[in-house]
Amino acid sequence: MTAATLENDTVTTALPTLRLCTAGSVDDGKSTFVGRLLHDTKSILADQFEAVQRVSAAKGLENPDLSLLVDGLRAEREQGITIDVAYRYFATDKRSFILADCPGHVQYTRNTVTGLSTSELVIVLIDARNGVIEQTKRHLTVAAMMRTSHVIVAVNKIDAVDFSQEVFDGISADVQALATELDLPKVDIVPTSALLGDNVVTRSENTPWYDGPSVLEILETAQPARINAGRKRGLRFPVQVVIRDHATDYRGYAGRLTSGSVSVGDEVTIGGAGGRTSTVVGIDGPGGEQHSAARGESVTLRLADDIDIARGDLIATATDEDAIPAAVNSFKALVFQLSESPVRVRGNVLLRYGTATVRARVDEIVRRVHILDEDEDQGDLGAQLALNDIAEVRLTVAEPLPVEAYRRGGRVGSFLLINPGDGDTLTAGLVTSVA
Template structure:
């Protein structure tokens, strides 16, 4: 086995899990995250001391672990999560990047931000309330964003006397609903974030539960994918021309490999021009190598001198067809509505082009998942289907095939604010079959 193959095997085995938490208001997300950090010994002594001090000022004897994530003053005053709180922690078995997202309906857009790069979503429900509207909304967003793994954490089991039938009913309803959305990998864990049951340590109150604790599942769930199974996509970020005596003819294209594996000698297509050539060399941190894999930052040298600039895409394997007509499912993130006829900037990987919103095909009723035609605009948190026309051709993969090169942002050309997150080629009809409740069976179908 070559040294490059050994390096590739080692990288694909690197254990890093990006996951997001979601749930309705007061389901206990911040407390769960705080418990996870506290019980896994991932809280610094001064952080814990500050939380204990703040809790005592409130008249609480035990530390309020939610304060470990709710860092904004407004969050602490209102007792809610407003913004996405990112936390980094590690156990001996795995490293984690956690995004604690808000539960309020008006902050659904923040879940889109937190879950867009997540490989797992933890959806909390209050055992007393079961699956509610916001639970279904978060499950729909996770499915639309193609989050591969979902965990249903049935929280506050201590408030329902740790009753197994309560947990079983909620787990059955959610699993059936998630399956109808196309989410296949769902597990359910009964927990009490406040008491610590089944978060890091197994619960002594739920001997009827034989599954893993939440942390055990987070440590063992398969993450990542084999880069060799994905087509290589390399968005050019910068063209390097030293023009020095030592390197008189050096021309390299620098950037981050978005997906796949790139090797010396690979046949590649430069998009949107369509020119074909081969990879003459690959440099990683100034050292020449024969192979590179996502998400390494590299410099690529090609066998032929081709007019390539920032924003071009070097693709190996079956290349996407450049187009000026883009159909996509989008989630609108800005208070300013998105309307047909709006002129925007479309940012795809390292390329930014002018675009026109030609049509808003429909808006999704997030409660029923049914498309509502005739929508004139998309408001904040709305999910819908749009048709765009760009000034220059773009090489987009379908989002279902490649989350990196199938996604894009719409930007306000006046002030540069982000308006909308888009998923190219996605159809909400195809990705999520709208489920209905079978009155006779009592299940989502």
């Protein structure tokens, strides 16, 4: 297998890209696991590895501490933990990868939500000595809530239990039961040792009882529903900026396709412009004019008609099946509180949906989700959302928005709540129903 090398944090080969994240409890070996992926795919520079070897030797370690390749904060290095979401890039000859290494502490669940929000697949690590614990349930539950279609569970530190099949089978049974309960569509379970490299990039002879692929082999061939679903759905193109050149009479609408595709000649509907329709007469990309564009591409669309379109308006497929929904002032959503600053019921916030930003408020906390208790609190729901809270709420926006239920793939139906005073992100949300 030929591996690509990274220069200045950029993958040098133009390959299909898979976004993924790692999650698990603290000290399950996530950073070492990511370091192993980078090292064994030859995605680090020689001087980086030499530095790791020097530090590891100074600590008296027998093997290089590969976690040093990804632990990015000085504070976390001193404490031996990972605090922020660290993004890393690596590649093989089949695919390039963007990986978010999420922290494991309960108080950093918000960062797991952040990592999952842009990932097509998640790797959840479990310490083979401890089995399924609180954070395992939390991470798998959040993955299910965010409709992650493919989960890899790495039963790590399998070397610490003498590569025991009995231990692995017991943990696998617990994971499968939890996956069934959460209705996770696809779960692969792999025995790994990030420290020694077993079944991370290459298959291990130390686990003859396991005949499945390594984690990297799964990553190279994975086809999460999100990869294809967004392209099959109708066009969603939130307008980011209107480009005008009066000298050449140029008018274009720049943005990023969050769902579907568009081609020259397609008929489209413009939400926010009275539901008017027009025809795409040109598509301008980074390299000049192009005939079509697909989900994830940033382009500028030119339309046949001179329509009053502004930032925040939505250009979409004109067919009835994928038409823009009617704009509403109220809807329900599942929210994840990301900030230590609380969101209070009836308090004023800003809501960012696509490229539109409007004034909003949380009218009601409908229910709170308690992951570990497996219950939903519908009694005294309180008057605010605190850090790491997960709840269903009813929101009202000051200006009607064409919101639609969250769909995994294309970021349709997702939004943020923002503090109007300082611009800090408070909450991430997924639309569940339009009220």
